Amino acid sequence: MKRRGVRAPRPARLRPLDVLRLGGTGLRTRPLRVFLSALGIAIGVAAMVAVVGISGSGQAEVDRRLDALGTDLLRVAPGRSLAGERVRLPVEAVPMIRRIPPVRQVAATGAVDAHVYRNDRIAVGHTGSLQVLAADRALLPAVGGQVRRGRWLDAATERYPAVVLGATAARRLDVYTPGTRVLVGGRWFAVTGVLDPVPLAPELDGAALVGGPAARTYLRFDGHPSTVYVRTEDRAVAAVRSVLAATANPGRPGEVQVSRPSDALAAREATESALTGLLLGLGGVALLVGGVGVGNTMVISVLERRPEIGLRRALGATRGQIRTQFVTESLLLSLLGGLGGTFLGTLITAGYALARDWPTVVPPWANAAGLAATLLIGAVAGLYPAVRASRLAPTVALAGS
Incomplete structure (x- = not known):
């Protein structure tokens, strides 16, 4: 019989540092299994990072080659008046064009008699x-x-x-x-x-x-430019071109000739679109494969330790503490594999780009997405078996040994 005024003992609360130590205990006691599990996770993340990195490096190489074709170069030259006479650009054309925000470089030549x-x-x-x-x-x-x-x-x-x-x-x-x-x-x-x-x-x-x-x-050069060369930001070529005539000669914009953007600019945009789609598609597939590997590894890892769960329950651990322990272990294992995978994927990308003489490009979002995905999948994969095992009676869990 319960005595009046006597409360049942409360289970001890785990501090965050205790949770980390408890979650890390399972990693330290099974180093080989931890290494193999983390290796599986790392391979999945490395595959995603390498696919995205190699695709990004290839795109950077395409951009570098297209830059040599002058995709961001526009020319401004004097046109003809309504009477068919040759006109001149104002002497102030160059400093006025330089004021356009997306313009990076402006230079001019002037015809000398x-x-x-x-x-x-x-x-x-x-x-x-x-x-x-x-x-x-x-x-x-x-x-x-x-x-x-x-x-x-x-x-x-x-x-x-x-x-x-x-x-x-x-x-x-x-x-x-x-x-x-x-x-x-x-x-x-x-x-x-x-x-x-x-x-x-x-x-x-x-x-x-x-x-x-x-x-x-x-x-006896009069100072009037005959050709103005304008370098702009790639994304703003069309916008800059639309205002160049009015900027170079505000009084007579209709008497200014502005070259159209290079055909290579259209090729750049088409290539970027195709490579972006390829990058996202391949990265998604690699991430899916890595996620399946993470989930499979964590489910097996948690189910193997049901007897341990039963013993801890018999010693007074609550269901919440069991869940917290194994979710923390899952997150630590996923973090370990994710960090190794991002490093390995970056190394693979750098090696491949170096062999092809490409610039090495690993988008930061690829590493962030790899880590976030492994943590999310690790948490989900570790939570479900931990919840299921924590609901078992201690005797049933111990009988699993």
Whole structure:
């Protein structure tokens, strides 16, 4: 009989640190099983991370190759008036275009009324179809050009009689050595560099490029740009193109020609869409396979220890404590396998990308999704058998041994 005023003893509460220690006890007492279980989990997560990482690295390589085609490069040039006359861009066109937020680089060239000759013994009419252009210092990076010999225009040489020859111009003038003098607009200019061919701006190959300040001082350049090269963010090419004409010449936007985005931009968007679908599909399949492996491992792990559950119940452990113990163990095991899987998947991706000379790209969401999925699946897979076993009477659970 129960005495009045005497309460039944309450089970001891487990603190969070006690829960972690209790959950880790099962991992420490069965190291081989823990290693094999964690390995199964790690393989599933590594498969997902590697699939996503390799797909992302492949997409980055495609983007890198398409960048070489100038998908983000737009050209602004003067058009013609309603009367059919050639018009000019304002001198302020470049700084005005530079104010557009998505624009990353702006550079311009200006046509100069002059010709370039190898020496003063060449007939005036034998121009070789070469033109003289006043160029910004930012021109070469904007169009992705490279200097074959010598150097590009800088703060010093752009103010003095110095010229950089395009690849075609150097060949027709038979000038390849920096320091050679050529005749530009009746004045001697020193060649400071020779360019490689510029695929994104082939018009520069047949030009002699002079710094803007020097062109104004020695060649009577009026400062009006004839072509403006604009580099924008990939996602904003169409938006920038729609405002370029009004920005370059607010008074007469209809007299401005703006190139349409490169066909390679459409190819980039189609490729990104296809690779994104492939990435999500393969990543989902790999995650599903890994999840099945995690669930199977945790169900077997919990069912194997029913006798232990019966013993702890006989010693006074509550059903809630049994559930907490095995769910915690499931989470710790899943976390261990998930961390190993993300590291292994990243390593596989880096090795594959290095072998193919690709940039290594592992999206952070892939690692986060792998860890979150293993924890979620581990919790679900550990909870159901733990709840079922905790409902068994101690004698029935012990009889399972």
